[in-house]
Amino acid sequence: xxxxxxxxxxxxxxxxxxxxxxxxxxxxxxxxxxxxxxxxxxxxxxxxxxxxxxxxxxxxxxxxxxxxxxxxxxxxxxxxxxxxxxxxxxxxxxxxxxxxxxxxxxxxxxxxxxxxxxxxxxxxxxxxxxxxxxxxxxxxxxxxxxxxxxxxxxxxxxxxxxxxxxxxxxxxxxxxxxxxxxxxxxxxxxxxxxxxxxxxxxxxxxxxxxxxxxxxxxxxxxxxxxxxxxxxxxxxxxxxxxxxxxxxxxxxxxxxxxxxxxxxxxxxxxxxxxxxxxxxxxxxxxxxxxxxxxxxxxxxxxxx
Numbered sequence: 001x002x003x004x005x006x007x008x009x010x011x012x013x014x015x016x017x018x019x020x021x022x023x024x025x026x027x028x029x030x031x032x033x034x035x036x037x038x039x040x041x042x043x044x045x046x047x048x049x050x051x052x053x054x055x056x057x058x059x060x061x062x063x064x065x066x067x068x069x070x071x072x073x074x075x076x077x078x079x080x081x082x083x084x085x086x087x088x089x090x091x092x093x094x095x096x097x098x099x100x101x102x103x104x105x106x107x108x109x110x111x112x113x114x115x116x117x118x119x120x121x122x123x124x125x126x127x128x129x130x131x132x133x134x135x136x137x138x139x140x141x142x143x144x145x146x147x148x149x150x151x152x153x154x155x156x157x158x159x160x161x162x163x164x165x166x167x168x169x170x171x172x173x174x175x176x177x178x179x180x181x182x183x184x185x186x187x188x189x190x191x192x193x194x195x196x197x198x199x200x201x202x203x204x205x206x207x208x209x210x211x212x213x214x215x216x217x218x219x220x221x222x223x224x225x226x227x228x229x230x231x232x233x234x235x236x237x238x239x240x241x242x243x244x245x246x247x248x249x250x251x252x253x254x255x256x257x258x259x260x261x262x263x264x265x266x267x268x269x270x271x272x273x274x275x276x277x278x279x280x281x282x283x284x285x286x287x288x289x290x291x292x293x294x295x296x297x298x299x300x301x302x303x304x
């Protein structure tokens with residue numbers, strides 16, 4: 001995938017945040033009619049099939065016999081573990097709390113990318129990442145109950161860790177594989193495994209088939225997995241992983257706003273406080289690149 005302009009990248013980030021923001025409440029509703037492992041399998045496999053049909057004209061870029069280990073590792077962390085642990089975890093804790101734990105991911109990405117692929121880590125950047133996580137936690141404070149499942153907490157941490165490792169690995173191999181085929185193969189691989197496990201452990205008879213469920217699965221497969229992950233890959237492969245990941249802090253905010261607007265969930269001052277922290281976080285994490293851009297524009301005007 002070729003590099004794009006900052007404005008187009010900003011548009012991609014907005015689309016990604018909005019798509020993943022609505023995914024949380026939609027997935028929570030879908031669990032009423034479809035068990036978690038099968039839900040994960042269906043949406044991942046469905047996305048893989050759609051992408052495979054789209055990618056048939058670029059078979060020459062697949063190189064499966066040479067790259068299969070990369071596809072396997074990426075699929076394990078970004079599909080099997082990420083979606084599987086995520087949907088199971090939603091059964092144990094409220095979606096808002098679980099999203100808080102999962103969105104420890106940008107902080108983990110910053111640390112892992114620093115240690116593994118040598119991305120810069122400064123005190124300002126680390127402060128920004130921690131502020132973002134604090135913002136997500138603050139937003140969800142008003143919705144926490146006194147009973148918190150320890151199993152759900154552990155599943156949330158493991159989900160965040162698998163997503164962080166998978167993201168940094170994807171960044172690491174982005175120069176070696178075709179991005180579209182990487183997302184395609186990891187979706188098919190993860191989808192097949194989760195559907196197989198789900199069919200044996202949960203059983204297809206546990207699914208309540210309906211038109212709303214089918215439309216939900218189509219949305220999750222096409223938008224939440226296929227399109228969103230292609231955008232995510234493009235952004236991660238062409239930018240600083242931790243800086244791109246910092247925008248993920250906005251996803252729980254979108255999820256809660258949707259709950260307020262459409263599900264009659266209460267508006268709280270925690271939301272405003274969390275929003276302030278998240279905006280400060282994104283600014284601090286991206287501050288250096290913002291300053292560099294301003295300096296470059298100033299130099300350009302000076303030479304005109």
